[in-house]
Amino acid sequence: MTKNSAVAGEDFPSTPARRISSYLYQNAKVRLRLLIAAPVFWLGLVYIAALLMLLITAFWTVDEFTGNTKVVWNFENVLSLFTDPLYRNVTFRTIGIALAVTVVDVLLALPIAFFMSKVAGPKLRNVLAISVLLPLWASYLVKAYAWRSVLSNTGVLEWLLKPLGLETPGYSLFGAAITLGYMWLPYVILPIYGGLEKVPNNLLEASSDLGAKTFATIRKVIFPIILPSIIAGSIFAFSLTLGDYITINIVGGPNQMLGNLIYTNVGTANNLPMAAALALIPIGIMFAYLGAVKRTGALNNL
Amino acid sequence: MRINRTATISLGIISSFVLAIVYLPLFIVLINSFNKSMNMDWPPPGFTITWWEKAFGSGGLIAALSTSIVIALCASAIALILGTLLAIALSRYKFFGKESVGLMVILPIALPGIVTGLALNNAFRTVLGMQLSMATVIVAHATFCIVTVYNNVLARLSRTNKNLEDASADLGAGVFTTFRLVTLPQIGSALIAGGLLAFALSFDEIIVTTFTAGSGVETLPIWIMNNMFRPGKAPVVDVVAVTTVIISVVPLYFANRLTREEK
Numbered sequence: 001m002t003k004n005s006a007v008a009g010e011d012f013p014s015t016p017a018r019r020i021s022s023y024l025y026q027n028a029k030v031r032l033r034l035l036i037a038a039p040v041f042w043l044g045l046v047y048i049a050a051l052l053m054l055l056i057t058a059f060w061t062v063d064e065f066t067g068n069t070k071v072v073w074n075f076e077n078v079l080s081l082f083t084d085p086l087y088r089n090v091t092f093r094t095i096g097i098a099l100a101v102t103v104v105d106v107l108l109a110l111p112i113a114f115f116m117s118k119v120a121g122p123k124l125r126n127v128l129a130i131s132v133l134l135p136l137w138a139s140y141l142v143k144a145y146a147w148r149s150v151l152s153n154t155g156v157l158e159w160l161l162k163p164l165g166l167e168t169p170g171y172s173l174f175g176a177a178i179t180l181g182y183m184w185l186p187y188v189i190l191p192i193y194g195g196l197e198k199v200p201n202n203l204l205e206a207s208s209d210l211g212a213k214t215f216a217t218i219r220k221v222i223f224p225i226i227l228p229s230i231i232a233g234s235i236f237a238f239s240l241t242l243g244d245y246i247t248i249n250i251v252g253g254p255n256q257m258l259g260n261l262i263y264t265n266v267g268t269a270n271n272l273p274m275a276a277a278l279a280l281i282p283i284g285i286m287f288a289y290l291g292a293v294k295r296t297g298a299l300n301n302l
Numbered sequence: 303m304r305i306n307r308t309a310t311i312s313l314g315i316i317s318s319f320v321l322a323i324v325y326l327p328l329f330i331v332l333i334n335s336f337n338k339s340m341n342m343d344w345p346p347p348g349f350t351i352t353w354w355e356k357a358f359g360s361g362g363l364i365a366a367l368s369t370s371i372v373i374a375l376c377a378s379a380i381a382l383i384l385g386t387l388l389a390i391a392l393s394r395y396k397f398f399g400k401e402s403v404g405l406m407v408i409l410p411i412a413l414p415g416i417v418t419g420l421a422l423n424n425a426f427r428t429v430l431g432m433q434l435s436m437a438t439v440i441v442a443h444a445t446f447c448i449v450t451v452y453n454n455v456l457a458r459l460s461r462t463n464k465n466l467e468d469a470s471a472d473l474g475a476g477v478f479t480t481f482r483l484v485t486l487p488q489i490g491s492a493l494i495a496g497g498l499l500a501f502a503l504s505f506d507e508i509i510v511t512t513f514t515a516g517s518g519v520e521t522l523p524i525w526i527m528n529n530m531f532r533p534g535k536a537p538v539v540d541v542v543a544v545t546t547v548i549i550s551v552v553p554l555y556f557a558n559r560l561t562r563e564e565k
Contacts, residue, residue, distance in 0.1 A: 021476030028395070031477065035391040036403065039384040039448065043406045047445050050425035051409075051417075057424050069428045112320055115313040119305060128317070130558070135324050137554040139506035141523045142543040145530060146327035149334055149344075149540075156330055156344040185324065214309070235412070243414020246508060250530065259416050266513065272424055279420050286413060 051283075058276035069272050077277035087261070091281055094258040097173065098241035101181045102188075105237045106230055108181075109188040116189075117196040118204075129193070136186040144250045147179040151251055176252035180241050187240070188233035195229025196222070231293045238289065242282045258282060328547065335540035353537040363542065366525035370505055373436065373521060377443035378451075378500040382493060384444070385451025385500075390485070393459040394467075410446040418446060419513030426514065434516040442514040443507060447500035454496035454561065455489050462488045491560040498553035506550050522546060 024031050061072040081087050116128045135143070148171075150157050157168040169175045199222055207217040245259025258281060265275035305313075330344075338348035357363055388407060392400060410418050422442045426432045466488075470480040508523040515524065526542055529535040 017478070018476060021478055024477045025471065032391055032395045032397060035387050035395075039388040039391075040403060040406075042384055043403075043445070043448070046422070046425075046441060047410055047418075048406060050421040050429075053429050054417075054421040054424050057428060108320055111313050112317045115317040119310055119313055128321070131321055131324075133558070134551055134554065135328065137502050137506075137550050138328060138547040139508075139523060139543070139550060141506070141508050141526055142331065142546055143327065145526065145539065145543055146331045148530070149330055149536075150327050152341075154341060154343045156326075159344045182324070182327070185320070214305070239412065239414050243416035243509070245416060246527070259414075262416055262420060263512075266420060266423060272428060275420055276424060279417050282414050283417055290412070 054276050054279060055283075057273055058280055060273045062271050062273060067270050074273070077274050078280065080274075081277060081281065087278070090256055090258055090261055093173075093255075094242060095285070097177050097180070097257065098238050101177055101184065101241045102234045102237040104181050105185050105188040106192075106234060108185060109192050109233060110230075113189050113193040113196050116193050117199075118201070132186050132189050132193075136190075140183060141246065143183050144179055144247045147175070147182065148250050151175045151179075171251050171253040173252060173255050176248045176255065176257075179247050179251045180244060181237075183247070184237040184240050187236035191229045191232040191236075192226060195226035195232075199225050228296045231296055235289065235293070239282075239286050242285060331540050331543050331547075335537065335544050337537060337540075340534055340537060353541050357538045357541040357545075360538070362520070363525060363538075366520045366522045369436070369520060370522040373439050373443060374501045374504040376440045377447050377504040378497050380440070380444035381447035381451045381500045382497050385448045385496060386455050386489070386493065388448070389452050389455035389459055393456055394464060407449050407452050411449055415507075415509035416513075418442070419510040422510070423513040434514060434519075436516065436519050438514045438516065439511055439519060439521070442510050443504040446507075446510065447503055450499040450503060451493070451496035454492045454499070458489050458492035495557040495560045498557040502550040502553050506546065 024034075057069065058078055059073055059075060060069050061074045062068070063070045081091075112128075112132070116125055116132075120128060149155050151168050151170055152158070153168065153170060155168065161167055169178070203221060204217055207221045208214075212220065243259050245257060245263045248255060248257045248260060258278060262275045262278045265271045265278065333346065335353055336349045336351065337343070337346040338350045339346060385407075388403070391397075392404060419442070422438070422445075423434070426434060426438050432438065466484055467480055470484045471477075475483065506523060508527060511521055511524060512527075515521070520528070522542065523546070526539055526546070529539050
């Protein structure tokens with residue numbers, strides 16, 4: 001019996017596997033359901049349900065005697081986000097650092113991405129693309145640690161700056177901001193580079209043939225086209241900074257960011273509802289940001 | 303737009319300067335792993351291979367390395383299966399809620415890691431009443447690794463021709479045979495690339511890991527974290543850092559080559 005006989009049905013013995021196969025072949029809907037059942041079950045149950053539970057936990061209470069979380073409704077945690085000056089200060093500080101890091105990264109990424117896509121030849125472009133990509137996959141922790149040695153009082157930065165009469169910023173908020181900006185830079189360069197690749201060169205030539213100066217071309221032709229890519233890059237830099245607590249521990253000295261408060265509440269303070277309430281801040285900011293930029297098409301560039 | 307010489311040169315200078323800064327700290331870690339000074343002093347007073355010998359003679363370190371590898375392998379395996387199923391469903395079928403499913407798969411990397419970690423920690427401990435363990439880390443890692451496999455397979459499927467699958471069915475192959483003989487060979491290298499990226503992602507992860515690991519579970523990043531602030535440990539941490547970079551960059555290199563060949 002040949003396996004690929006053109007006559008379906010008759011000369012095949014009806015094994016269970018073949019019955020299932022022909023049933024599936026005839027029922028596209030069943031096929032689709034079987035395909036998406038496992039992944040949707042996993043993402044829905046493990047992830048989306050966990051996120052929703054987190055939102056709810058923010059309104060629960062910690063049992064003072066057992067230290068366990070119990071279902072007693074309580075709005076104090078969420079209210080304290082607005083009233084407690086510590087939470088307010090740390091929130092504004094975190095947003096400030098996230099904004100600064102994002103803006104600096106975009107400003108640094110633009111010329112590099114432009115050089116890669118519009119100035120460099122194909123060979124150099126490939127080398128540059130790989131050089132930008134590789135550090136992305138070097139461990140986040142290793143990069144933070146690397147800056148710990150660079151910024152140290154006996155480190156390379158001090159050694160470089162001393163002859164100029166300057167000194168290393170050391171382990172401080174500024175040091176943390178440099179390190180964070182360093183870590184997310186490739187995440188910002190890559191989408192902007194991808195966006196610039198989509199700008200056809202003859203469009204730029206047309207603009208200059210019509211008399212536009214370089215700056216006018218950049219502002220009126222290139223910028224509107226790559227704006228969604230810039231936003232996509234900014235989502236990474238902003239979101240990653242907003243939730244960070246490790247970099248600030250390693251190079252930030254005694255300063256705290258939102259992530260530290262969340263971490264302490266899970267660990268030493270053992271107050272999951274408060275941690276959940278604090279986590280609402282980055283979640284809220286990110287959803288607002290994602291919602292605001294959705295119409296620009298930036299999310300398709302992620 | 304004509305780019306004049308001055309602009310070209312200054313763009314080139316800016317780019318090389320920034321790239322130099324990108325690589326400088328990593329080179330410093332490499333050099334510090336041979337630095338005679340225990341406090342990362344610069345310039346190094348001398349060089350030694352003591353730290354490398356110490357690192358690989360340390361039992362805790364080898365245990366952490368194998369924990370990381372086991373977790374990364376399990377998480378990538380789960381991500382490979384779920385990511386592939388999802389990519390096939392979204393590229394070959396139209397259905398209600400397709401966009402939501404697409405959003406659901408990117409959410410674990412679009413939200414800050416601390417949110418993912420805390421949500422899972424809360425779900426495991428408070429909601430399900432479970433003890434954190436190695437299995438909870440694997441579940442968490444698999445969740446954010448799905449997207450790397452999904453992206454790779456989806457990109458490949460959108461470039462391959464669905465007619466081949468239809469032709470296979472017309473010639474009498476069942477759905478499983480078609481998958482094995484027609485679809486799988488076409489997406490094979492995308493699966494390897496996605497799997498390698500998932501492995502590297504899981505291998506390096508620290509934030510979600512911290513929130514979902516049981517007390518006895520020490521991955522390599524957690525080992526680094528625990529030892530970073532201990533006096534006298536800095537040089538050994540340098541060695542481990544260099545090793546981690548090598549272990550995660552090598553798969554990336556192969557993944558990159560695999561996805562580039564077909565273009």
